[in-house]
Amino acid sequence: MANGPVFVSPAGQGFxxxxxxxxxxxxxxxxxxxxSGLRWFEIFDRVDIAAAQRQAKLNRDVGPQRYGVASVLFNxxxxxxxxxxxxxxxxxxxxxxxxxTTDAARLAHIERRIDLGASWRRCAMPRQIISASGGLFASNSIFTTPCSSPR
Structure with a gap:
C-alpha cells in the first residue's frame, strides 16, 4: 500500500x-x-475523512483499517x-x-347518578305523617313534594 495520501480533496484532506x-x-x-447525485458529494464535503482514518488507525490491532474507516464513515x-x-x-x-380519561368519564357518570338519585328520593318519599287515630295517612297523597322531571 502507499505510504502517503493517494488523493487529496479540495478541502485538503488526504485519502x-x-x-x-x-x-x-x-x-x-x-x-x-x-x-443520490449531488447530495452524496454535499454530504461528503461535511464528513471528516481524516478523523475517520485516524480513528481506524488507532483500532487497526482489532480489525483491518479498511473496515474501521468504513464503520466510522457509515455512522x-x-x-x-x-x-x-x-x-x-x-x-x-x-x-x-x-x-x-376513563376516570373522568366514570366520575361524571357517578355524579349524574347521584343527582338523579337525590331528585327521585325527593319525589318518592312517602309521608310520615300519621294521624293519631288509627295510623291512617292524613291526606290521600303519599308523596311529600310534587315530582319534578329529572335532568
Whole structure:
C-alpha cells in the first residue's frame, strides 16, 4: 500500500487506499445513497475523512483499517441520509392518560347518578305523617313534594 495520501480533496484532506476502499464498500452496500447525485458529494464535503482514518488507525490491532474507516464513515453518512427513528411510545404515559380519561368519564357518570338519585328520593318519599287515630295517612297523597322531571 502507499505510504502517503493517494488523493487529496479540495478541502485538503488526504485519502489513502483504505479510505478509498471504505468509500467503495459503502457505495456497494448502500447504492441508494451513492445514487443520490449531488447530495452524496454535499454530504461528503461535511464528513471528516481524516478523523475517520485516524480513528481506524488507532483500532487497526482489532480489525483491518479498511473496515474501521468504513464503520466510522457509515455512522456519519447514516446520520445524514436516514431520518431519525421515530420516538418510542411511552406505554406507561399512554396508559395513565387513558386511565385519567376513563376516570373522568366514570366520575361524571357517578355524579349524574347521584343527582338523579337525590331528585327521585325527593319525589318518592312517602309521608310520615300519621294521624293519631288509627295510623291512617292524613291526606290521600303519599308523596311529600310534587315530582319534578329529572335532568
Amino acid at each position: 489513502d487506499v483504505f479510505a478509498i476502499y471504505a468509500i467503495s464498500d459503502i457505495m456497494v452496500a448502500y447504492p441508494k445513497w451513492a445514487d 456519519e453518512l447514516r446520520r445524514q441520509f436516514e431520518p431519525p427513528a421515530p420516538a418510542k411510545r411511552d406505554k406507561k404515559a399512554e396508559a395513565a392518560a387513558a386511565r385519567a
